[in-house]
Amino acid sequence: MNIINLDSDKQIITLQGSHSTYAINIYNRNLPMHLHWGARLSLVTSKLFNPSIERAFLIRARDRDTSFFIEDMKCEYGFAENGDFRIPAFRIRDGRNYPITGPFELDVHLYQGKQEIIGLPSARVQAGEHIQTVDVRMYDRISGLLISMSYTMFPEHDAVTRHVSFLNQGDSPIRIEKAASLSMDMSNLGYELLYLHGAWARERQLLRRELQPGTISFGSTRGTSSHQFSPAFAIVSPETTEFKGEAFGFSLIYSGNFLAELELNQDANIRINLGIHPDTFEWQLGPGQRFDTPEAVMVYADDGLNGMSRRFHNFFKERIIPPQFSGKERPVLFNNWEATYFDFNETVLEELADTAADLGVELFVLDDGWFEGRNSDRSSLGDWSEDPEKLPHGLKSLAEHMENRGLQFGLWVEPEMVSHNSSLAKRHPEWHISNPDRPVAEGRNQLVLDLSRSEVCDFIVETMDGLLSSAPIRYMKWDMNRYLTNVAAIHLPAAQQGEVYHRYVLGLYQVLDEISRRHPEVLFEGCAGGGGRFDPGMLYYMPQYWTSDNTDAISRIRIQYGTSIFFPPITMGAHVSEVPNHQVGRTTSLEIRGHVAMSGNLGYELDLRNLDSDELETIRKQIVFYKKYRTLLQFGRFVRLESPFESTDAAWMFIHPDMDEFIFFWFRLQADANRTAPKIKLAYLDPDTVYLEKERMLEYTGSELMNLGILLTPPMHDYASLRLVFQRRNP
Numbered sequence: 227m228n229i230i231n232l233d234s235d236k237q238i239i240t241l242q243g244s245h246s247t248y249a250i251n252i253y254n255r256n257l258p259m260h261l262h263w264g265a266r267l268s269l270v271t272s273k274l275f276n277p278s279i280e281r282a283f284l285i286r287a288r289d290r291d292t293s294f295f296i297e298d299m300k301c302e303y304g305f306a307e308n309g310d311f312r313i314p315a316f317r318i319r320d321g322r323n324y325p326i327t328g329p330f331e332l333d334v335h336l337y338q339g340k341q342e343i344i345g346l347p348s349a350r351v352q353a354g355e356h357i358q359t360v361d362v363r364m365y366d367r368i369s370g371l372l373i374s375m376s377y378t379m380f381p382e383h384d385a386v387t388r389h390v391s392f393l394n395q396g397d398s399p400i401r402i403e404k405a406a407s408l409s410m411d412m413s414n415l416g417y418e419l420l421y422l423h424g425a426w427a428r429e430r431q432l433l434r435r436e437l438q439p440g441t442i443s444f445g446s447t448r449g450t451s452s453h454q455f456s457p458a459f460a461i462v463s464p465e466t467t468e469f470k471g472e473a474f475g476f477s478l479i480y481s482g483n484f485l486a487e488l489e490l491n492q493d494a495n496i497r498i499n500l501g502i503h504p505d506t507f508e509w510q511l512g513p514g515q516r517f518d519t520p521e522a523v524m525v526y527a528d529d530g531l532n533g534m535s536r537r538f539h540n541f542f543k544e545r546i547i548p549p550q551f552s553g554k555e556r557p558v559l560f561n562n563w564e565a566t567y568f569d570f571n572e573t574v575l576e577e578l579a580d581t582a583a584d585l586g587v588e589l590f591v592l593d594d595g596w597f598e599g600r601n602s603d604r605s606s607l608g609d610w611s612e613d614p615e616k617l618p619h620g621l622k623s624l625a626e627h628m629e630n631r632g633l634q635f636g637l638w639v640e641p642e643m644v645s646h647n648s649s650l651a652k653r654h655p656e657w658h659i660s661n662p663d664r665p666v667a668e669g670r671n672q673l674v675l676d677l678s679r680s681e682v683c684d685f686i687v688e689t690m691d692g693l694l695s696s697a698p699i700r701y702m703k704w705d706m707n708r709y710l711t712n713v714a715a716i717h718l719p720a721a722q723q724g725e726v727y728h729r730y731v732l733g734l735y736q737v738l739d740e741i742s743r744r745h746p747e748v749l750f751e752g753c754a755g756g757g758g759r760f761d762p763g764m765l766y767y768m769p770q771y772w773t774s775d776n777t778d779a780i781s782r783i784r785i786q787y788g789t790s791i792f793f794p795p796i797t798m799g800a801h802v803s804e805v806p807n808h809q810v811g812r813t814t815s816l817e818i819r820g821h822v823a824m825s826g827n828l829g830y831e832l833d834l835r836n837l838d839s840d841e842l843e844t845i846r847k848q849i850v851f852y853k854k855y856r857t858l859l860q861f862g863r864f865v866r867l868e869s870p871f872e873s874t875d876a877a878w879m880f881i882h883p884d885m886d887e888f889i890f891f892w893f894r895l896q897a898d899a900n901r902t903a904p905k906i907k908l909a910y911l912d913p914d915t916v917y918l919e920k921e922r923m924l925e926y927t928g929s930e931l932m933n934l935g936i937l938l939t940p941p942m943h944d945y946a947s948l949r950l951v952f953q954r955r956n957p
């Protein structure tokens with residue numbers, strides 16, 4: 227059966243998902259117009275996408291053609307100029323610096339499979355898999371520019387991926403000033419925008435707001451996708467809840483500067499653009515050259531935000547993260563950062579490792595401070611050899627000690643950076659990003675290596691390869707602790723200075739691609755001062771990400787809840803840490819810290835030497851529990867039940883893939899007097915199954931749990947939590 231249908235008579239392209247349809251109409255045989263994205267339509271025959279009525283001040287794109295006015299139309303790739311005054315998807319100039327605005331000659335090409343985007347991460351398709359792609363190609367005869375928009379439908383996820391390529395088939399250079407990965411217009415039905423905002427240690431806070439006439443935009447010009455905004459958002463109906471209603475989700479598979487724009491115009495049309503941020507981007511396209519935008523993913527759900535998240539989670543798990551990790555259980559780790567910071571030596575590490583191993587930890591991660599002279603964040607980045615004072619027997623011996631204790635060994639690195647006073651900076655003062663005429667700007671006392679230079683990328687690959695080959699290192703935490711500033715590149719000509727930010731990201735992807743090709747078995751965890759680059763582009767190489775430097779359980783409830791709108795819990799590094807918490811000073815029980823951390827990818831990051839035997843026993847039990855239910859917690863369906871952004875309580879659950887078991891978590895962020903017992907309705911259970919709640923030995927049917935809910939008797943204090951395991955009776 228075709229996933230994509232081409233009605234050449236009516237010039238309609240229909241992409242069919244399991245519960246959704248995306249349809250494009252080629253108007254007048256040369257304009258790609260948006261026809262429909264939403265509920266599944268069995269057949270799309272209509273050409274009635276908004277017919278134009280002649281109105282004052284509308285501009286005719288073609289002489290005397292009164293059949294349409296571009297500003298009136300729903301476009302598939304918002305045109306610049308030409309009578310469309312909405313925010314354009316692209317801005318491109320020909321050799322004379324004139325804007326390229328069409329008209330374009332158009333053709334449509336349908337094929338099996340999906341082309342790889344060279345140099346950029348994109349959704350993975352297996353050889354021989356029944357997947358179809360359609361390219362809508364627009365050719366500009368005047369400049370020789372061929373713009374090709376690719377659409378691939380992944381029916382099981384109701385996901386459409388989109389990307390655009392630009393090929394200069396003319397004789398003169400072309401300048402790309404803006405090139406969104408996706409652009410689309412839709413009629414406004416009172417929609418709201420849902421997106422994630424934040425800051426360092428406060429990432430991915432959920433925000434929902436009405437669309438009003440005018441433009442809302444958010445993005446990053448920091449060189450990374452940023453702590454402040456995620457390259458992901460959704461358009462939702464006002465009545466959409468976690469459980470019902472329409473949600474249109476968008477996400478960009480990219481880790482650099484991005485811009486999301488939503489414009490509600492005079493005619494209640496919403497234009498949506500998502501792509502590389504044009505303020506920090508420009509690209510010279512010489513004759514014969516091609517430029518590819520990053521890929522964007524769009525997901526449609528008619529069953530609420532949980533429905534949208536389920537599709538994104540499965541998509542990222544099955545199509546984005548490295549395939550060798552998509553079904554692989556992740557180890558329980560111990561990380562020494564908050565336990566010791568820079569102050570450790572081999573004896574301390576081995577002591578911590580011995581206790582961690584006794585508690586059931588499976589992976590020991592040695593964080594920052596292990597390399598020569600690194601006793602604070604003021605030095606040594608770039609010089610990746612072990613510190614002889616802290617590690618007199620070297621990394622290999624330490625890793626072997628861990629292995630002998632039954633622990634895998636993992637290592638922290640920050641390969642994109644260089645400290646001012648490092649020997650690397652002395653050897654290659656030209657390797658960091660800076661403007662040679664301006665003062666150098668430092669963030670966290672460090673400079674960013676210029677990954678737009680191939681020799682820098684080669685250095686990183688060889689150095690990291692050398693490290694990984696020098697000792698049994700099974701895991702690498704790849705950190706990135708400052709944004710890019712003063713971006714200029716002495717090795718590029720004037721006309722290409724606008725390319726540096728994007729070339730940096732391309733360099734990074736090339737490095738990650740090569741290292742993971744050489745070491746496919748190494749588990750990478752991404753990090754950028756916590757979750758400053760937590761995006762699908764990084765997940766393509768790194769199946770898990772350090773969600774936030776904020777390890778406080780209460781802050782984490784919000785951070786992890788917000789993150790889960792798009793990203794599955796298995797991708798979220800989540801650690802139990804010390805109290806009072808190092809970021810917010812709050813004291814919470816080990817129990818709630820455990821409940822929050824095991825709702826992500828469980829780890830411990832505290833000084834085990836300071837814990838008493840009761841605390842150690844609690845941790846031991848948490849790890850036993852986690853391992854017992856690891857399949858459920860790492861691969862089950864995650865369902866949000868109550869939002870910490872709307873209440874002082876929060877709840878979520880994980881349902882085993884085979885539906886036999888589920889675990890329910892409830893949290894109280896703040897206690898109040900005189901409250902009734904919380905009653906939470908569960909969701910997505912088999913209505914006729916009888917489930918046994920194992921702690922209280924109570925039985926419920928799925929339909930009772932979903933319609934009447936469970937009544938909770940929480941402890942009466944701030945920061946309380948409950949964890950209940952339910953099992954199908956007589957499975």
Ligand code: GLA
Binds near residue numbers: 754756
């Ligand atoms: C960043 C990371 C932390 C830790 C430190 C080490 O802040 O997010 O987890 O690794 O760097 O310097």
